[in-house]
Amino acid sequence: MTSSGRMIAVCLLGFSTATAAALVKHDGATARSPMPAAQQTTFNRDIAPILFRYCAACHRPGEAGPFPLLTYTDAKAHARQIAAVTSKRFMPPWLPEPQELKFADELRLSEEQIALIQKWVEQGAVEGVPADLPPAPQFVAGWQLGRPDEIIEAEKPYTLPAGGSDMYWNFIFRTPVDRTRWLKAIEIRPGDKRVVHHANILVDRNQSARRMEADPRAGFPGMELKIESETFDPDSHFLFWKPGTVPRPEPESMSLRLDKDTDLVLNIHLQPSGKTEKIQPNLGLYFTDKPATHFPLLLQLENDRQLDVPPGEKRFLVTDEFTLPVDVDLLAIYPHAHYLGKDLQALATLPDGSAKTLIHIPQWNLNWQAVYRYADPVPLPKGTTISMRYIYDNSSENLANPNDPPRRVVAGNRSSDEMAHLWLQVLPHVSSNADFDPRMLLQETMARHNLEKNPADFAAHYNLAAMLQARGAQSEAIQNFELAVRLRPQDATANNALGASLLAAGRIGEAIPYLNAALRAQPDNFDAHYNLASALASQDKFLEAIEHYRAAIRLHPDDANAEANLGSALAEAGKLSEAKLHFQRALRIDPNHKLARENLEQINRDPKNLQQ
């Protein structure tokens, strides 16, 4: 029996700084036109409804807006400001152009609303009669979804300097669960909302991000990170916070699995405010008894390899196209580029030839990046081609350009590097008679697509091999694991997976060198100890096998399979009383462990064997 390979879900989330706002140059001050008194625009009748609906969620005490906009006095004290920022569409922040496919919670003012604000200011920002004032918006104080079942706070605060450029910081939250639980929501309270531009949670089931912390438990800087995930467990949910976000519980059927020893990594984008700020975020966890029955997944289009933008280039195009191998519902979309991103667009071309704009952001602004959820799921049939079309501006006209003067920019994780990513949350349609998991077919197709773009893509070879292995295409799986190992000969995970794959094919002699290589690269690799022990046991090298099973158990003392197999190896080596002890341990961990029970019963039936 082998513990098969791990799946590397490469998860890159990005962030950066900014550019912005559709620049409809609109000079309110020169566009004065005297209005008859009858057409007097007033705060109470005309402006309050707009501010309450679009602005107040952030512009109220304790929220991200720098000043409240809840009363006439508040609005009057910023009247020209409001007119200027709305006419430039800097506020409220909403990047996508209007389109046929509607987004939920759209924060876009109409031209009429913008004109009304201009008129109100030109006419002297009059209050109007009290009877016209709509009721003030009601907000929930504190946790938006009520008291969480568990609150976890970052262990150490991060101190943001008073000045300088934007900062990206990652906090690792150890989760307080002792068994697998299901979450219906995670509410992010990022700290002082005036400095936090947005935040994103990555689920780190393998505690792989902890290796990034120079000072344990203090977190670590960085804009993008990679998370390794164990087994087939692709990312499935966007866990995103931006100012004004009210957390949205997941649909009951799509709860989020949280295992014991899972870390939640909170990546936040901070903008200095002029004074030093201590940032110590909290997460509120809301549990549910209902395990997920529907499994969405995050698909990523990207083409970082195309990103090689010469200095001065104003329209550098990066594209990617992916054809869906199964029917899906598109639930949400998250375009991502850094500071050179200018015009970001995603299209879907359906099998009937019709095309739909999935999103179009003509003036990308990293500061206001967001996950956009569709008002209704968008059905995309098998054969639909999703295309990403991003334009980058590396000239000095792009104010957000991190380089002055501009220089050549390629893909990378730093904010001065670039990215071309498009994430889509899709829910594959599951047909009752299908004998495959559509998510696995999507992953396999995605891995093959990535290899077309880049034959030297380690993660793609690895993930493709893992999918092939899972559906029993053993020789092609081995071939791809071999290619992954050739690309990264020192990678413990890949060496172990290749070893495990060879082991599963009965090629034991060939497996052992790779398993040894995995242990040289990472002596505390549980899987490699376990697999090597199993390989040695199959060659009747029980004493060596026993050592590796013991090493595996030292790393994972609660692994029933390792205990049972150690028992078997000990029994084969004639150490029956010790073997019995380990079968009993395996049964204490898992009372239904068949192998341990059968072997134990056999020893008990034939007690004279104990004398051997």
Add this chain to the structure above:
Amino acid sequence: MHRPSLSSRPLLCFFLSFAVPLLLALPSLLAAQKTALHLDSTPADPFLAASGKPVVLIFVRTDCPISNRYAPVIQRISSEYGAKIALWLVYPSKASTAEKIRQHEREYGYKLSALRDPQHALVTQAQVQVTPEAAVFDGHHRLLYHGRIDDLYQDFGRARPAPTTHELDDAIQAALGGKTPPPNTPGVGCYIADAE
């Protein structure tokens, strides 16, 4: 009958002697109508206190995120030029009470003197429109420069990673060295007129 040569003399002297106190009285009379205030609410004249040094006024607002973001830059300028200039933070908002200003200065680490300008006496004199904008006057109280501190912001939400021009520094050095000041360039920020 007029005998201009002699009789006009005392008249002229009388007129002049009257004119001197009148001219002196004029600014104080205006000041009584429109004046900036110290935080203890006594009238403030930053020019009188400057004793011939260049006067630099930087206009800020407690609730303006853009002027707040400039706090470290403003503090740096204050430390850099020290006693060579008379630098004042000016809060033009009526709503900024002395107590709010003191708290704001503490929070943002300002170690320079602040004035309230609820009647916009200094706003008018400095010809500023938004916070943060600065005005630099030479030793003769002539306005050399008014406008942005630097080019960090080009528009709302359009900030560079770091500024590429430093108008306020240039203007102060012009005032100190008798050089040509930079052209007046409007700032990006919060409209002072909103604070009326």
